[in-house]
Amino acid sequence: MSRRRLLTALCTFTLIATATPAVAAPAATAEPRTLAPACSERPRELPIYEFTDHRELGIELDRIERVSEGRVEVAQIGRSNRGREIWSARVGTGPKAVLLTSEIHGNEKTGTDALLKMLDWVGTSDSPKARRWRDRLTIVAIPKMNPDGAELDRRGNDLSWQEVVASNPQLRHSEPAWNYYTEPRQGDDYSERPGFDVNRDYNPDLNYVPRATDFPGSSAQPGWYITPEARAVRDVYRGLAAEFGEVDTYVDLHHQGACYVMPEDRDEFVTLSVSGRFVDDPATTPGYEKYAGRYDLDYSKRLNVAVYNALRGAANNRPVFGNVTLYPQDLHLPGTGLGSFALNGSGTVLFEVRGQTQTLGQRHRGMLTRAVNIGLDGMLSAIASGQVDRLDPADYDRIPPRGPNIGTATPTADPRTLLEP
Numbered sequence: 471m472s473r474r475r476l477l478t479a480l481c482t483f484t485l486i487a488t489a490t491p492a493v494a495a496p497a498a499t500a501e502p503r504t505l506a507p508a509c510s511e512r513p514r515e516l517p518i519y520e521f522t523d524h525r526e527l528g529i530e531l532d533r534i535e536r537v538s539e540g541r542v543e544v545a546q547i548g549r550s551n552r553g554r555e556i557w558s559a560r561v562g563t564g565p566k567a568v569l570l571t572s573e574i575h576g577n578e579k580t581g582t583d584a585l586l587k588m589l590d591w592v593g594t595s596d597s598p599k600a601r602r603w604r605d606r607l608t609i610v611a612i613p614k615m616n617p618d619g620a621e622l623d624r625r626g627n628d629l630s631w632q633e634v635v636a637s638n639p640q641l642r643h644s645e646p647a648w649n650y651y652t653e654p655r656q657g658d659d660y661s662e663r664p665g666f667d668v669n670r671d672y673n674p675d676l677n678y679v680p681r682a683t684d685f686p687g688s689s690a691q692p693g694w695y696i697t698p699e700a701r702a703v704r705d706v707y708r709g710l711a712a713e714f715g716e717v718d719t720y721v722d723l724h725h726q727g728a729c730y731v732m733p734e735d736r737d738e739f740v741t742l743s744v745s746g747r748f749v750d751d752p753a754t755t756p757g758y759e760k761y762a763g764r765y766d767l768d769y770s771k772r773l774n775v776a777v778y779n780a781l782r783g784a785a786n787n788r789p790v791f792g793n794v795t796l797y798p799q800d801l802h803l804p805g806t807g808l809g810s811f812a813l814n815g816s817g818t819v820l821f822e823v824r825g826q827t828q829t830l831g832q833r834h835r836g837m838l839t840r841a842v843n844i845g846l847d848g849m850l851s852a853i854a855s856g857q858v859d860r861l862d863p864a865d866y867d868r869i870p871p872r873g874p875n876i877g878t879a880t881p882t883a884d885p886r887t888l889l890e891p
């Protein structure tokens with residue numbers, strides 16, 4: 471057995487050990503402890519067929535719309551650069567609009583499956599909880615918003631700078647955007663099929679039109695809506711803002727490195743990191759002052775506390791759900807969807823589930839998808855009941871930070887392998 475296969479076998483054992491439901495577990499110590507973990511961030515080709523692909527997504531959304539008897543409305547909101555449909559699914563008639571997106575990075579796939587499960591339940595259940603969600607919330611989900619990246623199983627979309635210039639001739643003398651990939655990343659070769667990190671293409675000015683002087687830009691500056699995928703989500707957001715006055719909450723579902731460990735227990739991997747902070751305080755950031763009146767970091771913190779509390783509660787039965795940490799808080803990424811929409815007044819929540827497909831493939835898929843659903847359930851219930859307003863934002867600051875990444879990688883590994891969010 472090769473070393474790689476041996477590591478895989480060890481990790482598979484770990485999966486089986488942690489996937490066995492603890493029967494009537496009285497305390498968080500009932501689950502078998504993992505042995506000293508072996509973990510690699512080195513990109514590999516791993517199976518992903520258990521995840522929902524674009525074709526299956528269309529079929530499943532169709533089915534959910536049908537069995538919900540009209541409660542869930544599916545609409546095509548745009549097309550990817552390669553012509554794949556981007557769909558939204560809307561359910562509920564309540565006054566609070568909640569927008570959720572997944573797979574903006576096509577190698578981060580649990581969010582799509584979690585959204586489908588949530589839509590199926592809220593669209594068909596007659597439980598008091600589902601009725602409350604439908605009465606008090608308007609939920610709009612955009613699963614797999616970067617379908618070209620998802621089909622290629624990679625982070626970036628499938629769009630060349632030449633194509634961008636063809637539709638934006640004012641950029642013909644500009645340098646390509648800084649988030650344009652033409653070299654290997656995370657094991658994917660972009661030289662034949664270049665693309666962009668779509669999650670740097672947002673701009674808090676929802677009516678922004680690309681200007682030559684704003685290129686190539688940087689991570690500290692907003693994006694441009696040059697990708698059809700970010701434009702499709704922006705259009706939905708803008709429509710909801712016009713309809714509801716404000717989009718109450720925006721959630722973006724991602725994956726992070728596979729080998730982060732808990733700060734107090736380095737034998738335990740982080741299942742999920744959360745965050746509500748993606749930009750510097752606009753009140754004190756030159757050029758962003760106009761957003762200060764709407765920006766509400768405390769609300770984002772409360773939403774994240776609701777997610778955290780739900781997962782900590784679930785850890786009573788299955789400790790792995792309790793391995794939740796706070797994502798790094800020193801970001802200023804106004805070109806992310808979360809950053810741009812936070813500046814427009816939405817409460818924002820980032821989910822960073824363990825392991826992109828180049829490191830975990832579909833391993834732990836069921837558990838990690840379930841973790842997303844538990845977190846979403848806690849958050850949406852707290853918004854629908856109003857409990858979110860009674861949560862203490864200071865609890866957010868007490869969520870433990872991520873421990874170190876203990877992953878092994880070859881010395882030549884691309885340091886950008888760990889690109890997030």
Ligand SMILES: [Zn+2]
Pocket residue numbers: 575578724725890891
């Ligand atoms: Zn991501």
